[in-house]
Amino acid sequence: MKKIVAVLVTILAISFGSNAQSVAKTEVVKFKTSAKCGMCKARIEGDMGKTKGVQKVKLDLSDKTVSIVYNPKKTNPSALKASISKIGYDADEVIANQKSHDALPDCCQKDAAAHLD
Incomplete structure (x- = not known):
């Protein structure tokens, strides 16, 4: 009986340990x-x-700020800015990719007048 309990405790400890390691830290x-x-x-x-x-993206149009929750083991802020630029938008000091920007609808381009939905 003691051996069975010891085996069960060991299995539980291993499973909890592996779950803790699989939870990635985010920034x-x-x-x-x-x-x-x-x-x-x-x-x-x-x-x-x-x-x-x-993991999560939210754009606040009132202040034109995008918040991104990400796994730092898989990407970094510079890569995220580059991705936004490739979509056609500025990201802080990284200017939008011109070809992608030109492909946006006219109302979404930087030189268009600001508008409300």
Whole structure:
């Protein structure tokens, strides 16, 4: 009976230990963007949500700030800024990729007048 209890305790300890190791630490980063409208929000949140290491994305249009929860073992802030640039938007000091920016709808481009949804 003592051996069975010892085996069960060992199995539980191993399973809890492996679960603790599989929980990745996350970090949060915020960038200013050139996003303007709901279409920009949907595009940034959708595309960035598919980026390796990204767990959550939220764009606040009132202050044009994107918040990203990510796994630092899989990506970093520089790579995230580059990803936003590839979508066609500025990310802090990283300027939007010109070709991607030009492919955005006219209302989402930087030279367009700001508008409300």
